[in-house]
Amino acid sequence: xxxxxxxxxxxxxxxxxxxxxxxxxxxxxxxxxxxxxxxxxxxxxxxxxxxxxxxxxxxxxxxxxxxxxxxxxxxxxxxxxxxxxxxxxxxxxxxxxxxxxxxxxxxxxxxxxxxxxxxxxxxxxxxxxxxxxxxxxxxxxxxxxxxxxxxxxxxxxxxxxxxxxxxxxxxxxxxxxxxxxxxxxxxxxxxxxxxxxxxxxxxxxxxxxxxxxxx
Amino acid sequence: xxxxxxxxxxxxxxxxxxxxxxxxxxxxxxxxxxxxxxxxxxxxxxxxxxxxxxxxxxxxxxxxxxxxxxxxxxxxxxxxxxxxxxxxxxxxxxxxxxxxxxxxxxxxxxxxxxxxxxxxxxxxxxxxxxxxxxxxxxxxxxxxxxxxxxxxxxxxxxxxxxxxxxxxxxxxxxxxxxxxxxxxxxxxxxxxxxxxxxxxxxxxxxxxxxxxxxx
DNA sequence: TGTACATCAGTGAACGCGCGTTCACTGATGTAC
DNA sequence: TGTACATCAGTGAACGCGCGTTCACTGATGTAC
Numbered sequence: 001x002x003x004x005x006x007x008x009x010x011x012x013x014x015x016x017x018x019x020x021x022x023x024x025x026x027x028x029x030x031x032x033x034x035x036x037x038x039x040x041x042x043x044x045x046x047x048x049x050x051x052x053x054x055x056x057x058x059x060x061x062x063x064x065x066x067x068x069x070x071x072x073x074x075x076x077x078x079x080x081x082x083x084x085x086x087x088x089x090x091x092x093x094x095x096x097x098x099x100x101x102x103x104x105x106x107x108x109x110x111x112x113x114x115x116x117x118x119x120x121x122x123x124x125x126x127x128x129x130x131x132x133x134x135x136x137x138x139x140x141x142x143x144x145x146x147x148x149x150x151x152x153x154x155x156x157x158x159x160x161x162x163x164x165x166x167x168x169x170x171x172x173x174x175x176x177x178x179x180x181x182x183x184x185x186x187x188x189x190x191x192x193x194x195x196x197x198x199x200x201x202x203x204x205x206x207x208x209x210x211x212x213x214x215x
Numbered sequence: 216x217x218x219x220x221x222x223x224x225x226x227x228x229x230x231x232x233x234x235x236x237x238x239x240x241x242x243x244x245x246x247x248x249x250x251x252x253x254x255x256x257x258x259x260x261x262x263x264x265x266x267x268x269x270x271x272x273x274x275x276x277x278x279x280x281x282x283x284x285x286x287x288x289x290x291x292x293x294x295x296x297x298x299x300x301x302x303x304x305x306x307x308x309x310x311x312x313x314x315x316x317x318x319x320x321x322x323x324x325x326x327x328x329x330x331x332x333x334x335x336x337x338x339x340x341x342x343x344x345x346x347x348x349x350x351x352x353x354x355x356x357x358x359x360x361x362x363x364x365x366x367x368x369x370x371x372x373x374x375x376x377x378x379x380x381x382x383x384x385x386x387x388x389x390x391x392x393x394x395x396x397x398x399x400x401x402x403x404x405x406x407x408x409x410x411x412x413x414x415x416x417x418x419x420x421x422x423x424x425x426x427x428x429x430x
Numbered sequence: 431t432g433t434a435c436a437t438c439a440g441t442g443a444a445c446g447c448g449c450g451t452t453c454a455c456t457g458a459t460g461t462a463c
Numbered sequence: 464t465g466t467a468c469a470t471c472a473g474t475g476a477a478c479g480c481g482c483g484t485t486c487a488c489t490g491a492t493g494t495a496c
Contacts, residue, residue, distance in 0.1 A: 010456090010458055011473065031332045033248070038450080052451075054472090115386070115387055117246045127389065154411070157404060158407070158412070161378075161381040162377050165376035165377055166372070168328070168379060173328075189372060192369040200418065204414060226438080226439055227439080230439080261440075263483090264441070265441080267483095267485090273482095
């Protein structure tokens, strides 16, 4: 009889994976500061020295978590892009995906956008992709006439700032200042912000066209 | 002869103030995690137990820093509001002030929007004010016809999310993804984002008016 | 102006704690023949 | 199929460190009379 689930063999089998999972849980429950290699090992039920066979330092564990985070975001965005074809709807859906991604797992955002004190490492693969997809969605909107002309980079930055700011304000508290406020209002505010962007860009695109034809 | 500047008297004279100043410097140089009461005391040149006469816990020091941060932001906003009268220009200037406030002293943003693990205390006085001023600026824009109709709270949230997101993306790194990127581009991108909002809202307000008169 | 005394704001030693990291070790697993 | 051996992935003890916080203390300052 091979190692069953109940059997605790000397070797864990998939410790690396288990450590990552425990780490997410820890960040989620008690924040980034509470993420220590020792606590993660404890959570998994393994000696505090064991993780060192998989992550040479605490920072390496964080980097691995960050990779997972960006990979998950990237996957979520790809799903959205595959499902929709209307340019405006796609852009809105990308924004919605970003916001929901953060609401559903704030610990990911904490890890992905943590403020580093160590010198920056190579950025995770998914990170560029995220921006590239957004940029492409903006360009498609421009072509379809539902986004204003101009530097797509700048428009993409506006869009990204908008959803990122919404998410951060939500996660870090001050959104409570907007009465009446309760968690059921989340979807409402999210849609308000997304609609605001979409409507505004469409109005501008229209104004640009009529200015052109009117000339 | 009373205590001169060089004389180190037994009593510091203004330790509380000196601790706060050293704390800002510490956060600025080495991040929130490096902020410890012991290190702050060391920086000021005082025993590690001395701060306890002014701040009962580390968290109390952070709360005091946060108060200072919001007070400074509030003051900066008031200055902007006093200087300008054109509604659209005022709103843009508020956004610019917010962004520059963060660029000039990122440590403030770190402290003001830190993620708490402790139960929330009473919010600092300046915090509501900040949102109230923004809200009022949005309403003024609506009256002047340079912002769309609708719930001013929601529009204010859009505006706040936009500048907050820009700031956070800037401080936390991923803005580097937008080539060509260097620090001299900051003003350019800031203006692009602010102009984007202003132009969009004006276009929407115009479209609303012509839809009304055209009916 | 001087004296007695309370209060304030420091000192310095000590506590217990959890952390990251290292190390020699050992049980389990995989491979060559 | 069995055996020898290398490698892998754990264990458990130990290190040094800096932290928050407490405590009895003492020098400096302010106040009443």
